[in-house]
Amino acid sequence: MTSRRHPVQAIAYAPSDSSPRLLVAIAETVYAISTTTHETVAIWKAPPAPVQGKPQPQAPDAVIAGKAEEGGDAATEETLPADEATTAPPTTEGNTESTDVVMADSPPSVGSSAGKRKRSPSATLNPPAEATGSVDADAESKKLDKMTRNQKKSQKKKAKNAAKPLPPPQPNYIGQLVPLEGRNLIAITTLEDKTLRLHNSETLEVVKEWVLHKRPSEITLTPATILVGDKFGDVFSYKIPPPLELEEPSEGKLLLGHVSLLTTLTTATSPQQIAQNGDSGDAKKYIITADRDEHIRITNYPLTHVIHGFCLGHTAFVNRLLITKDNFLVSGGGDDWLGLWDWKAGKLLQRVDIRAPIDAMLSHEEGKALTEKLRGYNKKRKRREEGEAEVDITIAVTEILEVDGREVIVVLEGIPALLRYKYTTEGKLEYSGSIKAAGSVTSVAVYGSRVYFGADSDEGTLASYADITEGEITAKDFFDGKPFEGQLIEESGVDAVNERLYTVEAFRKGFGGFMEDD
Amino acid sequence: MASSPAANPVKRQKRIDFRKTEQQEVLPQKRFYRQRAHANPFSDHRLDYPISPQDMDWSDYFPAYFSKKRKLDDTADSHEETVAETRTTSDVQLDTKKVEIADIGCGFGGLLISLAPTFPETLILGMEIRMQVTAYVQDRITALRNQSLTKKDEGQDVIPGGYQNIGIIRGNAMKFLPNFFEKHQLSKMFFCFPDPHFKARKHKARIISRTLLAEYAYILRPGGIIYTITDVEDLHLWMAKHLDDHPMFERLPEEEQEEDVCVKIMRTDTEEGKKVARNQGSKWVACFRRIEDPV
Numbered sequence: 001m002t003s004r005r006h007p008v009q010a011i012a013y014a015p016s017d018s019s020p021r022l023l024v025a026i027a028e029t030v031y032a033i034s035t036t037t038h039e040t041v042a043i044w045k046a047p048p049a050p051v052q053g054k055p056q057p058q059a060p061d062a063v064i065a066g067k068a069e070e071g072g073d074a075a076t077e078e079t080l081p082a083d084e085a086t087t088a089p090p091t092t093e094g095n096t097e098s099t100d101v102v103m104a105d106s107p108p109s110v111g112s113s114a115g116k117r118k119r120s121p122s123a124t125l126n127p128p129a130e131a132t133g134s135v136d137a138d139a140e141s142k143k144l145d146k147m148t149r150n151q152k153k154s155q156k157k158k159a160k161n162a163a164k165p166l167p168p169p170q171p172n173y174i175g176q177l178v179p180l181e182g183r184n185l186i187a188i189t190t191l192e193d194k195t196l197r198l199h200n201s202e203t204l205e206v207v208k209e210w211v212l213h214k215r216p217s218e219i220t221l222t223p224a225t226i227l228v229g230d231k232f233g234d235v236f237s238y239k240i241p242p243p244l245e246l247e248e249p250s251e252g253k254l255l256l257g258h259v260s261l262l263t264t265l266t267t268a269t270s271p272q273q274i275a276q277n278g279d280s281g282d283a284k285k286y287i288i289t290a291d292r293d294e295h296i297r298i299t300n301y302p303l304t305h306v307i308h309g310f311c312l313g314h315t316a317f318v319n320r321l322l323i324t325k326d327n328f329l330v331s332g333g334g335d336d337w338l339g340l341w342d343w344k345a346g347k348l349l350q351r352v353d354i355r356a357p358i359d360a361m362l363s364h365e366e367g368k369a370l371t372e373k374l375r376g377y378n379k380k381r382k383r384r385e386e387g388e389a390e391v392d393i394t395i396a397v398t399e400i401l402e403v404d405g406r407e408v409i410v411v412l413e414g415i416p417a418l419l420r421y422k423y424t425t426e427g428k429l430e431y432s433g434s435i436k437a438a439g440s441v442t443s444v445a446v447y448g449s450r451v452y453f454g455a456d457s458d459e460g461t462l463a464s465y466a467d468i469t470e471g472e473i474t475a476k477d478f479f480d481g482k483p484f485e486g487q488l489i490e491e492s493g494v495d496a497v498n499e500r501l502y503t504v505e506a507f508r509k510g511f512g513g514f515m516e517d518d
Numbered sequence: 519m520a521s522s523p524a525a526n527p528v529k530r531q532k533r534i535d536f537r538k539t540e541q542q543e544v545l546p547q548k549r550f551y552r553q554r555a556h557a558n559p560f561s562d563h564r565l566d567y568p569i570s571p572q573d574m575d576w577s578d579y580f581p582a583y584f585s586k587k588r589k590l591d592d593t594a595d596s597h598e599e600t601v602a603e604t605r606t607t608s609d610v611q612l613d614t615k616k617v618e619i620a621d622i623g624c625g626f627g628g629l630l631i632s633l634a635p636t637f638p639e640t641l642i643l644g645m646e647i648r649m650q651v652t653a654y655v656q657d658r659i660t661a662l663r664n665q666s667l668t669k670k671d672e673g674q675d676v677i678p679g680g681y682q683n684i685g686i687i688r689g690n691a692m693k694f695l696p697n698f699f700e701k702h703q704l705s706k707m708f709f710c711f712p713d714p715h716f717k718a719r720k721h722k723a724r725i726i727s728r729t730l731l732a733e734y735a736y737i738l739r740p741g742g743i744i745y746t747i748t749d750v751e752d753l754h755l756w757m758a759k760h761l762d763d764h765p766m767f768e769r770l771p772e773e774e775q776e777e778d779v780c781v782k783i784m785r786t787d788t789e790e791g792k793k794v795a796r797n798q799g800s801k802w803v804a805c806f807r808r809i810e811d812p813v
Contacts, residue, residue: 305732
């Protein structure tokens, strides 16, 4: 296999009177590209993430040294203590944070996935040094037969930990790009060092930085704050500082939390209630959160200790939420349908089919090939059990966006197309066609009636756009022939990159065909 | 990861044999239902839970109070027989009641069984995450119900409610309470001797936390009460502090707390409470009332 281009994993349009630009994130780097000249006008590379794990004096020197040199450790030195202080030993933190996904996994296969890397409980992964370590501990514990089983266990554990070399450094991937309208700022999250930064949207310079508590799932904006939902299930709010107070230190405030893995969040406002006597009641605000355990929760904002209600009906993980122009909620995830909700009443109005369009778009053979490919991308992907019906393609919604208040665009993991849904006269959603992409759509953003998206393809274009009009739509190359380097994936890194790009299907339960149980 | 608690195949076989035999009225023995004391609330277990409270079929747990719900996707035939089958007591109007009291992490069910005759008209549900323990409580309730029915047939005095008003469900209350209960459905929630999760990094696994309290406030009706008891002072302080700090809860005055019959039962009748008493440990109680919703 020849070297492959790294797809765009996040994309955003930054409006500006003088020089609007498209922001694309490729691995650890954000490129700001002018939408008029298609030239790259600014680049920002995320600093290397702090090395995970306790600093261990007895750990092999070579490994550590190699790491420290690699990226000038100033940032590492700075962020590591803060991280330590908030979350106790990072080795274990990784464990709790990703329990939801990881605990239920099959034995570690690649060891490079975000959640697994720190845990690696199986001996197969561990280098010989450790194996002997635990054997020694074993022999020793046999001698001390007066000890309780627990004491022995913890001794064993200690011996194991001491012998374990630090895991290799992980690339600090860009998570999300969110332009702050009217402020000339962009909020960018990085996943490995779990940091939220505000950048100058012209130069991409960092103007503000918050180290987050846990790895972010999604961020969203309110007029005065940035809300951060994290993989641990919590939502924090960070105040957007006024221009002159960027320097002042500020901290996130815990608003609410799920015990399940939080996948996404959005905000909504209920329409003003006109009281009988003529004066209008205040419009009420809400935060809507979704989790891996099929819940959609509606919480009052800013009184986040009051839960307004739930939208229950999904039978698989919920991964995306959209509030439409008409103030309905559209939700999607691992189910074959999108939910259209009266969110205030918690009422499911419509199950919008996404299975049929996919089946119509891909032939049986294509579907099978694609499923195989996706399974190969993520070694942990659910194995088909014997006797289980053959599933063509698993549906995992990665994006739901509204264009111009006219139609809804849906992106599914691995599918090389954007699905279009139109509103019927009754306000329901109806499939109205698709826009073909050069490969799996890995990122999408909407501005006005134009949709920008990144695709995972070697031959096709890296970033495309399409203008949503009536009738058939063909996507065009964003770069318009201008060369754009991007990044190449080394052969050895292919698996790791795929695991980072295709993560949504992994939320499905029973993943790996095994669950922790009695 | 072989997950059976039995390391000893002989014991294990005994356990299986015991559980297989028809236990009509014999109370189960704990030694046949052993399981490690802790479960990870964050991991996926093979859990059964309804999509929403409206989808919940309570008839398996309270057969005297609920008729069998027919699932939408079920073909008619397979269910015909079960529909008519489970009418244990005919004197109650079916499907009129809802569960109002929940014992979260009910363990071996001591509190449930003491509460049953105290609130004979109220449905009380225990939730427990450990499978073997759940099975024990289920068998215990079944045996008590059968004993009660036999006594009734023989014309003897029976305990009010005949244990038909208590039920046990295996579930993860930290994740799935809103799947079982509607807004404001419950009047009392019990948290008795919860897992202390001493380490700071495990605090999110504690059953009382700032973020979970919002969920409990959603499920509890205004005026409803959260009861907590523990033998770990640190945990008691933690729970009391979080409830104190939460805008939706106010602490019950000392006298009111001491007069509450539930507090007495909680102190003396939980399995864990008895154990603590045997070891002459201290028990810490804190009760909080859910206040009215802010306008």
